Amino acid sequence: MTAPVKPVPPVQLTLSPEQGALGGSNARYEKRLPDLAGLYRDTAAFEQLLGQDDGQPVYWVESSQTEEGPGGLITGISVLEPGKVGDEFFMTRGHLHAISDRSELYVGLSGHGVMVLETVSGESTVVEVRPGQAVYVPGNWVHRSVNVGTERFSTLFCYAADAGQDYSIIERAGGMKSLVFDQKGQWESRPNPDHRGYAG
């Protein structure tokens, strides 16, 4: 019943959401403003922001993975600085998992954000994420985090080690179907006129 496997050691992780750090992690990536060209609709506002850019990351991910394959899970924290490009809040590129039925759990750790969730067949929804709230993203939902607050927005995530990411699906669709923007200090969503659908 139990195969003669050599299990990998357990991993102890320490969450520091305000600092945006995951103690015990073994991977990190960062996205700076120049990496995000084309993500926001207001290209003039983006160019202007780029002119004042201090070179700091807009968002980053610190994660831990010690196993491959369907049995393993990748976990980490995603940290998104507050800010806007025009009236659009800072956001992650977003993705669908490469193995599209793979789900993902996000748990709010600090700040105030939303998760934008869309299916290939045209559903679109926005879910609030604050500390003490979690969002389960089932398989086959394209998803992106947006920082709609004034502090760092940090979430814990957990997903299958074999899931992978398709980041280009959103680009190919002309962006997500819904945009999240600042309406007098409150977040709202509106249709993205450039969105061409995911199925095309």
Add this chain to the structure above:
Amino acid sequence: MTAPVKPVPPVQLTLSPEQGALGGSNARYEKRLPDLAGLYRDTAAFEQLLGQDDGQPVYWVESSQTEEGPGGLITGISVLEPGKVGDEFFMTRGHLHAISDRSELYVGLSGHGVMVLETVSGESTVVEVRPGQAVYVPGNWVHRSVNVGTERFSTLFCYAADAGQDYSIIERAGGMKSLVFDQKGQWESRPNPDHRGYAG
């Protein structure tokens, strides 16, 4: 590339670790003292405690599952009351996943606990879990939570929907290899003389 699937809706969950509740969950189970006969070594202390039992759960789990299969994740909170049977702290039965390579993430939400982790081949380790700390339990580790504090010990967990649980592996082995007990207000671990190994 994208199969014509009908994705299930996203789920918003609210964590109330001190209350031991998961808002938005769709399953719950409870273990009361009579359910835990045979779990503790000090049978006289167990019988005595049973005589004073108020019928309240010793631990419970509230969880959310909306997808089957390898793509889905089950998430929830595990809540363990403080207490002891003899000098052994209150603990969960513990399990190995039925699909033994399936891993699990635990995130400390409230209280002070430890996770006891053991491999079939004889490794045994104990990892502290406090709020802001997480433990990644790789595949092929038998694991159990123990409340070593004086408050409710609550953790968030996340694991593959197809993992399943083998609860009887610990019983067949005569208990876990390590016992966690109270040594003048501090937790310590000692070998369990009844443990016969998991492989036998």
